[in-house]
Amino acid sequence: MDVGAAARARRGINKRGHLISFRRMTTSLPQTASNTANVKAVVEGYAPDELVNGITSGTRHVIVSKLDLIAASYPVPPVKGDRIYLGTGYAYATTIKSVDEDHREYNGCYDIVTEGK
Template sequence: MNQAAADRAREAINRVGRTISIRRTKGTPQTVVSRADVKATVRNYTPEDLAPGITAGMRQIIVSKLDLIAAGFAIPVIKGDRILLGDAFEIPTTVDAVDQGHREYQGCYEIRATGS
């Protein structure tokens, strides 16, 4: 991770992103063991984006590692973590995959998530 690039990416996400709530749960019943409410960029994949591993209804979420660390979230983001979207966190999604390398220089995670 390049600190200057990570700082720029974090600033950009906080300028144009929207607040999400990312949570890691454990056990039955599900207990939240780590949570962070941070800004992220969120977009639906388009038909042109569809490829192996990307299907209709998936979302791309880009979040800053620096923001997650500052919020006390247990990084890295992992498959199965929950991300709640919407103004009142009413849209639940589940992390399907995390590309830790693609945006590593910028200190960001690129997440594929599915859900409502």
């Protein structure tokens, strides 16, 4: 990770992004959040022509700054099964399907695919 590039990416995400909530859930029932981080991220849906195997209409692409998650004391990297809550009042629950740590590693960002409402 290049520190200068990571700082620029973080500023861009904070300028363009939306506030979302990351939550790492406990494994025992009832599940509760063991870690929470409310950070800004760029969240995009997929166009109809991008809907292929593994990508459905409820799938979203999330780009988040590693620096923001660390600053919020969230355990990095996010992992499959963590939850991301979107929208006003974090009303829409989604679950992380995959995390690409390498694609934007130079910029200090995670590329995340999440599914849900």
